[in-house]
Amino acid sequence: MELSDIQTFAAVARTGGITRAAEELNTVQSNVTQRVKALEAEIGTPLFERHSRGMTLTGAGKRLLPYAQRMAALSREAVLAARDDGEPKGPLAIGSMETTAAVRLPPLLADFHRRFPAVRLSLRTATTADLVAGVLEGTLDGAFVAGPIAHADLTATSAFREELVLVSAQRWSSLAELRAGTPESGPTALVFRTGCTYRQRLEQVFVEFGWPSAARFELGTLDGMIGCVAADMGVTLLPRTVVERSAMNGSVSIHPLSTSHARVETLFIQRSAGHQYSALQGFAACLKTDDDVIAA
Amino acid sequence: MELSDIQTFAAVARTGGITRAAEELNTVQSNVTQRVKALEAEIGTPLFERHSRGMTLTGAGKRLLPYAQRMAALSREAVLAARDDGEPKGPLAIGSMETTAAVRLPPLLADFHRRFPAVRLSLRTATTADLVAGVLEGTLDGAFVAGPIAHADLTATSAFREELVLVSAQRWSSLAELRAGTPESGPTALVFRTGCTYRQRLEQVFVEFGWPSAARFELGTLDGMIGCVAADMGVTLLPRTVVERSAMNGSVSIHPLSTSHARVETLFIQRSAGHQYSALQGFAACLKTDDDVIAA
DNA sequence: GACTAGCATTCTCGAAAAATGAATTGTTGC
DNA sequence: GCAACAATTCATTTTTCGAGAATGCTAGTC
Numbered sequence: 124m125e126l127s128d129i130q131t132f133a134a135v136a137r138t139g140g141i142t143r144a145a146e147e148l149n150t151v152q153s154n155v156t157q158r159v160k161a162l163e164a165e166i167g168t169p170l171f172e173r174h175s176r177g178m179t180l181t182g183a184g185k186r187l188l189p190y191a192q193r194m195a196a197l198s199r200e201a202v203l204a205a206r207d208d209g210e211p212k213g214p215l216a217i218g219s220m221e222t223t224a225a226v227r228l229p230p231l232l233a234d235f236h237r238r239f240p241a242v243r244l245s246l247r248t249a250t251t252a253d254l255v256a257g258v259l260e261g262t263l264d265g266a267f268v269a270g271p272i273a274h275a276d277l278t279a280t281s282a283f284r285e286e287l288v289l290v291s292a293q294r295w296s297s298l299a300e301l302r303a304g305t306p307e308s309g310p311t312a313l314v315f316r317t318g319c320t321y322r323q324r325l326e327q328v329f330v331e332f333g334w335p336s337a338a339r340f341e342l343g344t345l346d347g348m349i350g351c352v353a354a355d356m357g358v359t360l361l362p363r364t365v366v367e368r369s370a371m372n373g374s375v376s377i378h379p380l381s382t383s384h385a386r387v388e389t390l391f392i393q394r395s396a397g398h399q400y401s402a403l404q405g406f407a408a409c410l411k412t413d414d415d416v417i418a419a
Numbered sequence: 420m421e422l423s424d425i426q427t428f429a430a431v432a433r434t435g436g437i438t439r440a441a442e443e444l445n446t447v448q449s450n451v452t453q454r455v456k457a458l459e460a461e462i463g464t465p466l467f468e469r470h471s472r473g474m475t476l477t478g479a480g481k482r483l484l485p486y487a488q489r490m491a492a493l494s495r496e497a498v499l500a501a502r503d504d505g506e507p508k509g510p511l512a513i514g515s516m517e518t519t520a521a522v523r524l525p526p527l528l529a530d531f532h533r534r535f536p537a538v539r540l541s542l543r544t545a546t547t548a549d550l551v552a553g554v555l556e557g558t559l560d561g562a563f564v565a566g567p568i569a570h571a572d573l574t575a576t577s578a579f580r581e582e583l584v585l586v587s588a589q590r591w592s593s594l595a596e597l598r599a600g601t602p603e604s605g606p607t608a609l610v611f612r613t614g615c616t617y618r619q620r621l622e623q624v625f626v627e628f629g630w631p632s633a634a635r636f637e638l639g640t641l642d643g644m645i646g647c648v649a650a651d652m653g654v655t656l657l658p659r660t661v662v663e664r665s666a667m668n669g670s671v672s673i674h675p676l677s678t679s680h681a682r683v684e685t686l687f688i689q690r691s692a693g694h695q696y697s698a699l700q701g702f703a704a705c706l707k708t709d710d711d712v713i714a715a
Numbered sequence: 716g717a718c719t720a721g722c723a724t725t726c727t728c729g730a731a732a733a734a735t736g737a738a739t740t741g742t743t744g745c
Numbered sequence: 746g747c748a749a750c751a752a753t754t755c756a757t758t759t760t761t762c763g764a765g766a767a768t769g770c771t772a773g774t775c
Binding site: 716717718719720721722723724725726727728729730731732733734735736737738739740741742743744745 | 746747748749750751752753754755756757758759760761762763764765766767768769770771772773774775
């Protein structure tokens with residue numbers, strides 16, 4: 124049993140079909156079929172049920188899958204651990220929420236790059252849910268997500284505390300005015316795609332304001348969001364710092380919320396198990412010193 | 420990076436040489452050289468220091484080794500887990516101390532085989548230290564060892580309670596007589612090889628009796644040990660049940676010890692992490708019922 | 716009920732990778 | 746300096762792997 128077989132198996136399990144797995148692995152179907160068959164022969168039991176619309180895992184396949192994932196993750200970590208001589212260097216994949224990336228990260232990344240120029244840092248922005256998944260499966264080394272997070276395989280350290288505020292167009296100078304001036308069902312909610320924690324918060328706030336069925340408008344970028352708010356397309360929920368440092372700051376109104384809704388903690392998460400990757404350690408160290416500055 | 424490369428690497432690390440590793444892997448040196456070189460090229464750093472008497476791990480190699488071992492163990496477990504449909508069957512490797520194997524295991528194994536005839540059980544006897552290592556590295560599925568054991572990756576359940584007794588030749592009818600009749604430095608201690616817990620206990624007892632520098636005589640088998648005691652070559656420490664059921668029971672004297680020295684618990688250990696292997700579960704179930712009988 | 720689309724499997728051929736065995740280099744101990 | 750041992754290099758054979766075309770199977774559609 125070779126690792127490539129295991130990865131082929133995992134790809135088929137994930138995509139649910141030989142054809143799709145082949146595409147993902149940059150190869151042809153016949154190849155994938157053969158690898159899967161070889162694996163089944165070696166283990167001595169079928170791993171998939173074949174039907175016209177693809178393949179689904181058998182019991183044996185389901186039992187094998189977690190091992191396959193752990194082995195794949197281990198092999199990635201192994202290489203990093205071997206290469207890692209204690210000096211932070213090499214690739215480091217960090218994930219972040221869009222809002223954190225916009226305001227909090229620039230000074231932090233600058234500091235990190237100054238201290239550890241040998242690290243090739245890459246930054247991916249996504250929703251909290253996607254980021255957690257990314258860290259767990261090993262495609263990200265660490266990520267900034269909205270707390271709270273409780274997962275046995277993740278270590279979380281508090282990175283930033285944010286105050287979430289409701290943002291509307293300039294013309295609504297207070298929450299009361301906004302509530303009076305919008306239709307019964309409430310203003311349009313400008314939200315990020317599903318998986319974003321701030322979106323969940325906004326849903327809660329809307330329910331409390333009596334706007335459970337207000338219209339939703341989904342946007343992909345932070346700038347687009349603030350721009351739409353300024354144009355009075357609707358309202359949204361964002362960290363105060365994000366709005367204040369935005370170029371559109373003058374064109375929007377900020378409405379504070381009660382502490383229970385407003386307080387949100389940004390956590391830095393990393394996998395708890397395994398070797399401490401030096402580049403990641405260096406990053407965490409930067410975060411620590413920065414954090415102290417913020418706390419002071 | 421393939422699993423076979425990892426296993427080649429581990430074999431070289433363990434044996435300390437290409438030639439010996441090649442022999443172990445049933446291949447030729449040149450092959451091993453190439454696999455190791457390929458692995459080093461892939462990781463981008465040397466894993467071994469070459470010198471005239473073989474190879475030793477570099478820092479990178481040392482960091483890689485634990486990953487290699489875990490990956491090898493995982494791949495073994497993965498196959499078992501996939502094959503395991505809940506019905507106990509297939510191979511099951513159990514380890515045991517020699518003494519436990521002699522007295523406690525025969526009825527247990529008979530019971531197990533009656534209930535789960537499809538399991539191909541293999542038994543290896545070794546010292547507690549070796550058995551713990553064997554279970555941790557995955558060459559054993561479970562083992563009977565002398566307690567106490569505390570290791571995060573092991574789960575231990577109490578299997579038997581033994582009373583350790585000092586055993587001497589027939590002619591010494593009491594401990595007092597033995598102490599009077601032997602030279603100042605004490606009788607010869609008949610011991611198993613290093614790693615045996617009973618040996619450590621015997622050392623403690625000898626220190627307390629004022630015989631810290633008594634002669635040691637190392638033996639490999641239980642029968643040899645009792646035979647030597649009967650022939651008055653020295654004394655040893657064994658569970659009471661072992662001596663009583665031995666064929667030489669009539670030719671030796673049993674001397675009870677204080678509770679602190681006498682009490683020893685035999686634990687059944689297995690890896691805590693990962694899939695519950697059905698055959699092992701079945702074995703643990705047998706142990707449980709048997710244990711109840713003994714306790715009654 | 717034939718037709719079609721989608722998907723997995725089978726087969727063959729060529730390329731790449733791994734294993735082999737012999738020759739080579741280098742070190743150590745006598 | 747020679748014998749013994751160990752790793753590397755190289756040419757050769759063997760095995761495995763991947764691409765591509767053809768085949769077979771199933772379900773949904775007209």
